[in-house]
Amino acid sequence: MNEVIATILNHRSIRHFEEKPLTEEQIKTIVSCAQAAATSSNIQAYSIIGVKDQERKKKLAELAGNQSYVENNGHFFVFCADLYRHTLIGEKNNKNVLPSIESTEKFMVTLIDAALAAQNAVIAAESMGLGICYIGGIRNNLTEVQKLLKTPERVIPLFGMAIGYPAKIPDQKPRLPFEHIYHEEEYQQDKNFYLNQLKEYDELISNYYDKRTGGKRKDRWTEQIAAMLEKQNRMYMRDFVQKNKLDLH
Known part of the structure; x- marks a missing residue:
């Protein structure tokens, strides 16, 4: 390396x-x-x-x-x-x-x-x-x-x-598994494969937070992301961009 x-x-x-x-x-x-x-x-x-x-x-x-x-x-x-x-x-x-x-x-x-x-x-x-x-x-x-x-x-x-x-x-925060990001030839759409990998990654992230905070946090990644996406954030952006004469067509 x-x-x-x-x-x-x-x-x-x-x-x-x-x-x-x-x-x-x-x-x-x-x-x-x-x-x-x-x-x-x-x-x-x-x-x-x-x-x-x-x-x-x-x-x-x-x-x-x-x-x-x-x-x-x-x-x-x-x-x-x-x-x-x-x-x-x-x-x-x-x-x-x-x-x-x-x-x-x-x-x-x-x-x-x-x-x-x-x-x-x-x-x-x-x-x-x-x-x-x-x-x-x-x-x-x-x-x-x-x-x-x-x-x-x-x-x-x-x-x-x-x-x-x-x-x-x-400490360095773990990323998603290589196999979850990299698709060979075509997009992997096996739902069970995805869900199993997300479950494993949730455990990895939870252990990371547990160790980093001395047991004060044990968040799972999918819970974090779902909660974040549930909240509508910066929803003015399209109007703002177009007001600035970009992304009009």
């Missing part, structure tokens, strides 16, 4: 960071690695906003559900779907690009591009001995996040990423 694979397999979310900012060189390296990710037809349909200002980070933490690690970290990045620059490209070249830019397909491209770039950033950061935590909570109130970050039309903040020096490293 080489160092890159070892770094990837060692991933875990870090929620406690030392009070030590990232250097400009570290920030540039992380962003450059993000930019090196694959991008659909070289469209590069994303942007990254770095947040250093403590008051702005504090406000983002509040908007994200009062998550302290959004405020207290080495540096905070916000990954955005971005087709604003492509609107300008159309104007510059006197081409009608709006039907394409406003399509569901191109919106999906922005999401995929941003996710690929973000995961490159994660691997780069973790290879440097840093820890990371993705922050989906910034989508709790995107209108206020947009105001805070002053994003133009057709730019949507998708998720944040707290990066810094780990002050506390948790």
Whole structure:
């Protein structure tokens, strides 16, 4: 196993960071690695906003559900779907690009591009001995996040990423079994096979929480996910995206 694979397999979310900012060189390296990710037809349909200002980070933490690690970290990045620059490209070249830019397909491209770039950033950061935590909570109130970050039309903040020096490293949370994720040739639809694997995974996760909390938690994964999905969350998103002139067709 080489160092890159070892770094990837060692991933875990870090929620406690030392009070030590990232250097400009570290920030540039992380962003450059993000930019090196694959991008659909070289469209590069994303942007990254770095947040250093403590008051702005504090406000983002509040908007994200009062998550302290959004405020207290080495540096905070916000990954955005971005087709604003492509609107300008159309104007510059006197081409009608709006039907394409406003399509569901191109919106999906922005999401995929941003996710690929973000995961490159994660691997780069973790290879440097840093820890990371993705922050989906910034989508709790995107209108206020947009105001805070002053994003133009057709730019949507998708998720944040707290990066810094780990002050506390948790145990690694077990993932679903390999066989449950990887399908050979065609999708495995044996319901009993699925349910048996989910039962085994429930036991694994329950034991993980039991050990991690000293017996205070014994949650099962399927119970967690069912409870989470039962609650309707951020249901404004489609209207918000379309208000920003994306995913219209």
